[in-house]
Amino acid sequence: xxxxxxxxxxxxxxxxxxxxxxxxxxxxxxxxxxxxxxxxxxxxxxxxxxxxxxxxxxxxxxxxxxxxxxxxxxxxxxxxxxxxxxxxxxxxxxxxxxxxxxxxxxxxxxxxxxxxxxxxxxxxxxxxxxxxxxxxxxxxxxxxxxxxxxxxxxxxxxxxxxxxxxxxxxxxxxxxxxxxxxxxxxxxxxxxxxxxxxxxxxxxxxxxxxxxxxxxxxxxxxxxxxxxxxxxxxxxxxxxxxxxxxxxxxxxxxxxxxxxxxxxxxxxxxxxxxxxxxxxxxxxxxxxxxxxxxxxxxxxxxxxxxxxxxxxxxxxxxxxxxxxxxxxxxxxxxxxxxxxxxxxxxxxxxxxxxxxxxxxxxxxxxxxxxxxxxxxxxxxxxxxxxxxxxxxxxxxxxxxxxxxxxxxxxxxxxxxxxxxxxxxxxxxxxxxxxxxxxxxxxxxxxxxxxxxxxxxxxxxxxxxxxxxxxxxxxxxxxxxxxxxxxxxxxxxxxxxxxxxxxxxxxxxxxxxxxxxxxxxxxxxxxxxxxxxxxxxxxxxxxxxxxxxxxxxxxxxxxxxxxxxxxxxxxxxxxxxxxxxxxxxxxxxxxxxxxxxxxxxxxxxxxxxxxxxxxxxxxxxxxxxxxxxxxxxxxxxxxxxxxxxxxxxxxxxxxxxxxxxxxxxxxxxxxxxxxxxxxxxxxxxxxxxxxxxxxxxxxxxxxxxxxxxxxxxxxxxxxxxxxxxxxxxxxxxxxxxxxxxxxxxxxxxxxxxxxxxxxxxxxxxxxxxxxxxxxxxxxxxxxx
Amino acid sequence: xxxxxxxxxxxxxxxxxxxxxxxxxxxxxxxxxxxxxxxxxxxxxxxxxxxxxxxxxxxxxxxxxxxxxxxxxxxxxxxxxxxxxxxxxxxxxxxxxxxxxxxxxxxxxxxxxxxxxxxxxxxxxxxxxxxxxxxxxxxxxxxxxxxxxxxxxxxxxxxxxxxxxxxxxxxxxxxx
Numbered sequence: 023x024x025x026x027x028x029x030x031x032x033x034x035x036x037x038x039x040x041x042x043x044x045x046x047x048x049x050x051x052x053x054x055x056x057x058x059x060x061x062x063x064x065x066x067x068x069x070x071x072x073x074x075x076x077x078x079x080x081x082x083x084x085x086x087x088x089x090x091x092x093x094x095x096x097x098x099x100x101x102x103x104x105x106x107x108x109x110x111x112x113x114x115x116x117x118x119x120x121x122x123x124x125x126x127x128x129x130x131x132x133x134x135x136x137x138x139x140x141x142x143x144x145x146x147x148x149x150x151x152x153x154x155x156x157x158x159x160x161x162x163x164x165x166x167x168x169x170x171x172x173x174x175x176x177x178x179x180x181x182x183x184x185x186x187x188x189x190x191x192x193x194x195x196x197x198x199x200x201x202x203x204x205x206x207x208x209x210x211x212x213x214x215x216x217x218x219x220x221x222x223x224x225x226x227x228x229x230x231x232x233x234x235x236x237x238x239x240x241x242x243x244x245x246x247x248x249x250x251x252x253x254x255x256x257x258x259x260x261x262x263x264x265x266x267x268x269x270x271x272x273x274x275x276x277x278x279x280x281x282x283x284x285x286x287x288x289x290x291x292x293x294x295x296x297x298x299x300x301x302x303x304x305x306x307x308x309x310x311x312x313x314x315x316x317x318x319x320x321x322x323x324x325x326x327x328x329x330x331x332x333x334x335x336x337x338x339x340x341x342x343x344x345x346x347x348x349x350x351x352x353x354x355x356x357x358x359x360x361x362x363x364x365x366x367x368x369x370x371x372x373x374x375x376x377x378x379x380x381x382x383x384x385x386x387x388x389x390x391x392x393x394x395x396x397x398x399x400x401x402x403x404x405x406x407x408x409x410x411x412x413x414x415x416x417x418x419x420x421x422x423x424x425x426x427x428x429x430x431x432x433x434x435x436x437x438x439x440x441x442x443x444x445x446x447x448x449x450x451x452x453x454x455x456x457x458x459x460x461x462x463x464x465x466x467x468x469x470x471x472x473x474x475x476x477x478x479x480x481x482x483x484x485x486x487x488x489x490x491x492x493x494x495x496x497x498x499x500x501x502x503x504x505x506x507x508x509x510x511x512x513x514x515x516x517x518x519x520x521x522x523x524x525x526x527x528x529x530x531x532x533x534x535x536x537x538x539x540x541x542x543x544x545x546x547x548x549x550x551x552x553x554x555x556x557x558x559x560x561x562x563x564x565x566x567x568x569x570x571x572x573x574x575x576x577x578x579x580x581x582x583x584x585x586x587x588x589x590x591x592x593x594x595x596x597x598x599x600x601x602x603x604x605x606x607x608x609x610x611x612x613x614x615x616x617x618x619x620x621x622x623x624x625x626x627x628x629x630x631x632x633x634x635x636x637x638x639x640x641x642x643x644x645x646x647x648x649x650x651x652x653x654x655x656x657x658x659x660x661x662x663x664x665x666x667x668x669x670x671x672x673x674x675x676x677x678x679x680x681x682x683x684x685x686x687x688x689x690x691x692x693x694x695x696x697x698x699x700x701x702x703x704x705x706x707x708x709x710x711x712x713x714x715x716x717x718x719x720x721x722x723x724x725x726x727x728x729x730x731x732x733x734x735x736x737x738x739x740x741x742x743x744x745x746x747x748x749x750x751x752x753x754x755x756x757x758x759x760x761x762x763x764x765x766x767x768x769x770x771x772x773x774x775x776x777x778x779x780x781x782x783x784x785x786x787x788x789x790x791x792x793x794x795x796x797x798x799x800x801x802x803x804x805x
Numbered sequence: 806x807x808x809x810x811x812x813x814x815x816x817x818x819x820x821x822x823x824x825x826x827x828x829x830x831x832x833x834x835x836x837x838x839x840x841x842x843x844x845x846x847x848x849x850x851x852x853x854x855x856x857x858x859x860x861x862x863x864x865x866x867x868x869x870x871x872x873x874x875x876x877x878x879x880x881x882x883x884x885x886x887x888x889x890x891x892x893x894x895x896x897x898x899x900x901x902x903x904x905x906x907x908x909x910x911x912x913x914x915x916x917x918x919x920x921x922x923x924x925x926x927x928x929x930x931x932x933x934x935x936x937x938x939x940x941x942x943x944x945x946x947x948x949x950x951x952x953x954x955x956x957x958x959x960x961x962x963x964x965x966x967x968x969x970x971x972x973x974x975x976x977x978x979x980x981x
Contacts, residue, residue, distance in 0.1 A: 024913030048921030051853025296922025535920025699915030703958030
């Protein structure tokens with residue numbers, strides 16, 4: 023059943039159901055992605071780089087002989103760990119920031135966790151970039167050359183499990199940072215116990231019911247179809263980088279600080295990206311640096327591109343969560359305690375963000391009314407693929423335990439979990455019960471058919487002799503509202519009115535598919551309504567180039583769509599003021615006597631179209647560039663929820679999702695078709711995480727077994743259930759639109775909604791996702 | 806491939822690409838081991854098709870060869886000798902499939918594309934399906950598109966776009 027959302031304020035452009043602005047060009051295959059641009063046709067003399075990847079989970083290079091590789095025809099440059107400039111290069115981290123802000127080397131968020139050396143001699147996972155990189159005339163030659171490098175390895179003991187890694191005597195990966203593999207205190211993430219309010223033990227003491235539960239969230243990966251690549255070219259001291267990284271300013275800063283180059287000597291260009299999904303934070307990746315060194319040495323442009331195997335590069339942090347909850351008989355939660363062991367893999371990068379920063383944000387909003395609350399986390403190194411950013415960072419892992427404890431507690435209390443949630447969660451700046459939370463859950467219940475379908479665990483009807491059905495849900499606070507984006511600093515946009523009345527719109531952000539480009543054109547048309555402008559009159563500038571002089575607003579926190587549109591409201595006002603000043607002087611009237619309505623200058627007794635006046639003038643475009651810092655008014659956040667209906671075959675253990683209902687309170691829907699595309703689309707990653715996607719290792723040899731798209735099971739069209747998207751406008755944030763990001767949150771609740779539905783179906787809980795048939799049969803006691 | 810003319814190194818091969826027969830020299834224009842996807846993209850500049858997995862698992866490199874949707878990363882360029890190839894660049898901009906993918910936006914289904922990287926593969930798979938079966942059922946559509954991955958997750962809207970394209974073709978009297 024399709025029910026379009028009802029806008030709170032009816033606007034001409036914002037909020038509409040309509041095609042994307044890039045729909046036609048993308049349907050024709052016209053946009054050029056980095057891999058399409060970085061070709062020998064465009065860069066004559068282009069070389070191709072390959073890097074040595076550590077074949078062992080933990081090993082050190084004792085010696086290396088590159089003479090055979092040097093002798094191979096077509097090899098043009100080799101850099102190794104023995105080169106003085108690499109030996110002297112400062113240690114780094116591949117996630118300097120979450121890309122919300124631009125940071126320097128000294129200002130990186132996780133400055134205590136600089137555990138990476140560019141092409142160092144020490145590998146800590148089977149896939150680590152170590153020792154040598156080679157540029158050659160073809161990818162094939164570069165690959166052959168890497169194979170010709172003779173390496174003597176010291177193979178070191180490894181550890182593949184975080185619990186084992188925490189034990190005394192375990193192999194220690196980075197002793198200078200974490201002597202027991204557990205990351206120490208850092209100024210951003212805080213100590214192991216990073217959130218404490220009241221006294222949790224006391225809270226458990228007077229509770230009527232106390233319940234403890236555990237969950238394990240495995241590690242899916244982003245799975246962007248567009249393999250990461252870059253091209254670096256030197257022209258004298260001028261460095262140009264073309265890439266499908268989504269943070270051009272940060273890439274420039276990263277290269278400037280690592281290569282000790284002034285910022286103006288570096289130009290970074292990005293445009294279309296074939297899916298980002300949080301891939302490795304800001305992209306402060308060692309490959310940018312060794313590609314630059316190879317290009318310098320060869321005196322030719324060099325391309326580095328991940329193979330599909332290389333694209334398995336970082337993941338969501340697997341997390342083991344423990345939760346203890348205490349509540350009174352009436353459902354009032356008196357105390358909550360969360361403890362997690364987060365597996366960060368071989369490098370710390372940005373993992374503490376997921377394990378501490380994100381849960382602390384949730385505590386600030388959703389858990390504001392819980393009087394006694396304690397959260398602790400232990401971030402642990404293992405010799406597996408590094409954890410990093412991924413759509414829904416930290417929130418997905420947290421939601422997996424959060425949704426479960428609500429379901430479990432409600433069962434113990436004999437309450438409906440919807441009622442329990444509305445009773446306890448909200449945010450301290452709003453009223454209780456939280457109107458957004460209430461609306462989201464009640465709408466979800468209605469659309470999934472909660473009252474009719476929800477039954478006691480395992481107590482429903484039997485279908486086809488062996489199948490049972492159930493429903494479940496999970497909720498989460500949305501992120502991010504404007505006040506949570508203050509760290510971003512100034513958001514910039516420029517509207518340029520051309521003499522014929524058409525417009526170019528510079529709202530720099532790398533187009534990753536989120537739909538913010540369409541939001542911006544809608545926002546621009548809305549803000550320029552005084553010009554009587556239509557969408558077709560506006561050209562959105564799709565290339566982000568640091569030489570443009572404007573800061574890019576990075577596609578993170580799902581917030582770009584409204585942050586830039588809020589700036590456009592101000593830019594349009596400034597443009598109108600400039601036009602009125604110009605019109606007043608031309609028409610010889612006072613500025614306060616002149617207005618612009620529907621594209622016409624209107625003064626007492628005079629009227630002329632803006633276009634006509636401009637075309638009679640000097641034909642100089644009129645620009646308004648505005649910077650705006652996000653409004654820090656504490657408005658709280660809206661809520662999101664997923665409701666699922668599943669069918670489980672109790673003989674095979676196969677669970678199938680029959681239907682999903684995804685509810686997002688958006689504040690304001692900026693672009694309805696795009697928002698629904700995010701709601702429906704996010705379920706592909708969510709169903710993958712819930713049902714099939716996991717990275718599998720050989721536990722003995724410590725090497726990955728399924729780093730390819732055949733054995734790593736991303737959902738196809740046949741794997742997807744029907745998804746019903748529901749957009750609401752209940753909460754409102756700061757600014758003209760007062761919207762909130764939704765893209766990441768669309769997938770956060772789904773795995774837990776599915777897992778709760780499976781419990782409702784079969785009456786046995788599965789602790790770990792993905793919910794494989796094996797785990798379901800184990801839960802049922804059948805194997 | 807039983808009907809394809811045989812070829813050997815240093816021979817010439819002829820491929821009809823988007824309606825035009827073109828002649829290439831093995832060893833000069835391409836190597837015996839060059840995949841069709843690499844040759845079309847890097848050799849000839851048809852960058853609409855994408856190489857994402859390079860192992861036949863994602864469908865991003867789908868083109869139409871002799872009327873069938875094929876994975877160009879799994880075919881050697883020399884195997885295309887004597888064949889007729891259609892890439893997305895060979896479709897008119899008002900092709901009903903392209904229009905349907907571009908315009909899909911009705912309430913409840915989202916858009917048929919987001920980042921756009923997989924889109925050319927889906928468009929070509931759809932084009933081949935509708936050439937063969939102009940009025941497919943939803944099950945037939947899902948089956949036909951099951952070899953193409955969309956990580957942005959636009960499957961539902963894509964399936965609807967295919968039905969809209971089929972309706973458009975029918976309204977044109979099956980002429981497109």
